[in-house]
Amino acid sequence: MFFKKIQDIFSSVKENVVIIGAGEVGLHLAKRLTQEEKNVVVIDKDKSRLDRITQFADVQTILGSGSSPKTLALAHVEDAHYVIAVTNDDEVNLVACLFANALSPQAVKLARISNKEYEEYPNVLGGTSLNIQLMVHPESEVVRSIDRLLSLPASQDYAEFAGGHLRMVAYNIADTELVGKKLFEFKEFVKSDNIMVAAIIRNSKLVIPNGQVVLQENDLVYFAYVDVAQRDLLRFLKKNRAFFHSVCIVGGGKIGYLLAKRFEDKGLDVKIIEKDEARCEELAALLDSTLILHGDATETTLLKEENVGRMDVIVAVTADEETNILACLLAKSMGARDSVARVNKSEYLPIVKHIGIDHSVSTRLAAVNGFLSYIRQGNVVAFASVASDAAEVMEVYLAETSQLINKPLMMLAFPKNVIMLAYMRDEKVFIPHGQTVFLAGDHVIFLGEQNAMHELDALIGEKTFKQDDKNRILTTWKK
Structure with a gap:
C-alpha cells in the first residue's frame, strides 16, 4: 500500500x-x-x-x-x-x-x-x-540566542543578518511615545534612517507594517536596524542597559552545561539546579565556579533556601516545558528580575509571554531554521523564524538572473504580506527607499508570512552556488 x-x-x-x-x-x-x-x-x-x-x-x-x-x-x-x-x-x-x-x-x-x-x-x-x-546542533544555537536576548534590556526576541550588520529586536511599546502614532510618522520620532519597524505582533497575530498602521499599546514591535544604530534605538525606547550579574539555570543537560560555561567565562555568579544526582557530579567535575544544586526547581522550599528570588535571571532549559514554565513563574514571583524558558511545543509559544515569562527559546525552531537555510541555499544566505514562528526572514543573494536587479524598489512587486527590510552592498547595510536600485551581488533581506516567502523564488532567480557551497560539512555551532 x-x-x-x-x-x-x-x-x-x-x-x-x-x-x-x-x-x-x-x-x-x-x-x-x-x-x-x-x-x-x-x-x-x-x-x-x-x-x-x-x-x-x-x-x-x-x-x-x-x-x-x-x-x-x-x-x-x-x-x-x-x-x-x-x-x-x-x-x-x-x-x-x-x-x-x-x-x-x-x-x-x-x-x-x-x-x-x-x-x-x-x-x-x-x-x-x-x-x-x-x-x-540546535542546543548550541539556543545557547547563543539566550545570551543575545539577555544582552539587550527587556527584549523579547532577537536575530541577526548580513553578518551581524543588520539586527532585529522585539519590544513591547507600552509607555512609549509611539502608541497611537501611524507608522509613516516613525522616522519623525526616532530621528534615524537606520531603524525601521519590520513587523508587529498584535493579539498573537502578525501585522505586516505599512504607513497607515496605527501602533497600539500592547503591540510587540520588531525593529530592524543597522548595527551602528543600536544605541539610538535603545535610547529612544528608554531601555537602559541593565547588565545581569547572577543567573540560576534550571536543568543541567547539554544546554544548561553550555550556558553555565559561557556565563562562567563572563565572570557571572552561576547556579545550576539539576534533579539527577549523577549528572550533578558530572557537572561539578566539568565546571569551575558554578554552584551545582541537587533538587527540584519547582519546589518553593529549595528556591527560597537558595535565594533564587534575588538572582538577576532564571533560565529554565530542561526537556520538560511544564517544568520550565513553572520554575520561571515561581522564581519571578519571588523577585527574580528576568526569565527565560525553553519551550518546544508550538501550542505553548503564543501564551508564554502572556503568563509573565520574559523570553522563550526553542531547540525545535533552531533546528528547523538550520535545515531550511540549507535547503533554500544557493541564493538564500541566511534564514530565521521570528515572532514565535509567525513570520520568516530571509537574506538573499541577488544573481545576474534575478528580476530584482537594475530596477528601483518602487517598480518592484513582491508577494502579498512580504516586505523588504534592508540590503547589503560592499559589506555595508542600508535601509532601502523607493528610488533604491539593486545590483547583482547585493544581499537583500525580506520578511513575510511563511506561506508567502517561497513565492519570492521566481523573483530571486535561478539558484547560484559559490564554488564551496556544495559537498561540505556545515555546523550551526561554527556560525
Missing part, C-alpha cells in the same frame, strides 16, 4: 524529501516543506507521532526505523532529493545517513546531531560513506 503511493508521489517534478523522525522538528519541517509544494515522506517507529503529523501536513508516512535500509528502500529514498535525519538519537541519525548514502548517493543528507564530539571528525561525516552535507 505504502509502496505504490510513495512511488506515485515521487514520480512528479517536485523536489522529494524523506524525513526520518516525526517529533517536533520533523513535524514542523514537514509542515514547512509541504507548504512549499515539496513531496514529503516521514519515517518513524511511533505510530501516534505519524498519525499526528498527518493531521498538520499532507505527507506520506511509513512506520519503521529510519536506520533500516529496508525501510529506506520502501520510502523510495533513491528518488529523494533530500534525506533529513532528525530523531533525538545521534546514532540513529548517522546510521540512517549511512544507508541513505548507499541507496541514494546523489541525495543531500542532513542530520540533527547533539554530540559536539562529532565536529572533530568532519572528514568522516562528510566522506564518501556518510556524505552528510549539514549537521545542525
